[in-house]
Amino acid sequence: MTSTSARERREARRYAMERELAPHVDPRWAEAALLELRIEGVAGDRIGEALGEVDSHCAESGEDAYEAFGDPVAYARSLELPRSPDQGSAAIVRTVLPTVVQLAGMFLTLWSVPALAAGDAVEITVGQVLAGAVLVAGLLLLAWRSEPVLRALVRRPVLGTVAFGAASAALVVPLLLLRGVLVTLPAAATGAVGVALLVAGVAVDLSRARRPDADDPVLAPLQDVGTATRRRRQSRRVGLVAALLVPAWTLVVGVLLWWLA
Template identity: 45%
Template structure:
C-alpha cells in the first residue's frame, strides 16, 4: 500500500520527499533521493525521477517497494547522468575558500599570543609540520568523501565516533609537532602575522561569499518538473533551504571559531600577567 496523501490536518512536517511524492513511502523516497545524491546526480534529475515514481504510485495505488523494489538498487539501475562538478578537482575547487580561511585561522592564532606579549612570532618546524598534517587531512577527506558520506548517513553513530577519533588524531599530531619540533625557521614581527592571518581569513570568507553569489557554493537543489514545491513546514527544512543559512555556514563559521580561539588566548594571557 502507498503512503497516504498529506491532509491539511496532518501535523507532521512537510519534508522534501513528502512535498515531491506524497503517495510514495517516506522511507523509500528518502533512501532513493539519498542514493542519487551520493551518486552525484543533479537536483533537477532527482526531482524528475522521484516524480515519475510518484506518478506511478498515485495512478496504480501500488507501493513503491512493490513496484520498484529496493530504493537504492532502483536508483542505481536508472543510470542517470552524473554531475561533472562532482569530480575530485571540482571538490578541491569548492574546498579552496575553506582552506584559505583555515590558513588564516592558523596564522592568526599563532601570532595573537606573541603579539599580546610583545614578542616576535617564531615559525618553527612544528608549525610547518602541523600545516602539512592539516593539508593531508583535507586531501584525505576529499579522497574518501563518497564512502564517508554513505557511512555518515546510514550509520551516523559509528560515523560520528570515527570522525571524533580522526579529529583527535589530527589535532594530536599537530600539537605533537608544535611541542616536539620547536627548531625555529623564521622570526617575524607578530603584528605582521596577525595582519597576514586576518587578511587570509577575510579573503577566504569573501571568496566563499563570491562563490555563493555565483551559485557555485550552494548545494544543487532538488526541484520538481511540475512546478514550484510548496514551502517546507519543517523548521529544519526551512533552515537548510535558506540561502542565508548557506551563506552563514560558508562565510562565518571559521571566522567565528577563530574569534573564539582568540578570546581564549586573551583570557589566558590576562590570567598570567
C-alpha cells in the same frame, strides 16, 4: 500525548521536502533514494524528476514504493543517472580550496593571538606545521574521494563519529609532542597574514555563494515558481552560513586565547 505530538512535528520537519516532492511515497524511502542520488552527484532537477516518476507510479497503482521498486538505495543506483559536472571530484576540490585558505588563515591568526597579547614573537613549531599540513591534505583527499566517505557517514554515523574523533586526536598529538621551533616570526606580521588569508577565503566563498548557478536544490519537474525560489534561497543561505563558519570560530577562539593570555 505531548511526546507523540513532538515526535510527529520532528518527523514533519525532517520529511517536509520528501512529502512535497513525492506525497504518495513513504518519506523514508524517498529520503534514502534522495540521499543516494545526492551522494552520486546527480543534479537536483534530475533527482526531482526520478522521485516524481516513482510518486506517479505509486499514486496510479496504489503500490507501496518498497513493493514496486524495492530497496531505495539499490533503485537509485540502478537508474545510473549522470553525475552533474559541478559535482565531479575536480569541481569539489576547487570548491574546498577557499576553505583551505581560510583554515591556513585561522591557524596563523590563532597562533599569533597569544604572542600579540604577551608582546612576544610567534614561534612556529614542527608540530604546528605538521598538523596544519595533515589537515589540509585530509580535506583535499576527502574532497577528491567524497562519494565513499559520504556513503560511509550516511550508513554508519557512529563509525563516522569515531573516525572523526580519531582524526582530531591525530592532529593534537603532533602539537603536543613535536615542539621544536622551526622559525620565529613577528606576531603582528603573522597575524596580519592570517587575517588576510581569512578575508580572501571568505570573499571567494561569498562571491561563489551569491552566483545564480551556485545552488542546486532538488526540484520537481513542474515545481511551482514560489517553491523553487524558496528552495534556491534556502540553498544560497546555507552556502553563506558555511562561508562564515571558519572566521566565526576564529573570532570566538581568538577572543578566548587573548583573555587567557
